[in-house]
Amino acid sequence: MAKYLSREHILETGDIEVVELEIPEWGGSVLVRELTTAEVEHFSLRTSTSRGDLDISRMSGLRAEVVSWALVDESGQQIMHKKDAEALQKKSHRVIDRIFNKVIDLSGLNPDEEDEEGEEGEGEQKKA
DSSP states (O other): OOOOOOHHHHHHSOOOOEEEEEEGGGTEEEEEEOOOHHHHHHHHHHHBOTTSOBOGGGOTTHHHHHHHHHEEOTTSOBOOOTTHHHHHTTSOHHHHHHHHHHHHHHTTOOTTSOOOTTOOOTTEEEEO
16 A cells, blocks of 8 residues: 655655765865755746747856855755855856756756766765
């Protein structure tokens, strides 16, 4: 017999994946999480035309904004504020791009990558 989940169980269950990502350029590691449904919708609206095509002209500052959403502390709380996205735009593109790509992969938004569950990428460790 199937176990049917209650509203409370669904809303209270932590289902956002968090991973540790080593950033040697910054001298340590960061914790990044996958995006929430609301953030993915914002991302999709920001990058797409009304027909659903990618609109590169609308992507200015988007990588830094996504990274600011996804950097968290050990308890899963965001460590960056909205205004920090602008400051992150002044950081190394290589580093911000690496973090952004990890967030995109965690969030299931990378159509080019197959999901290889159980395999941890170089420099990352899954957190419970």
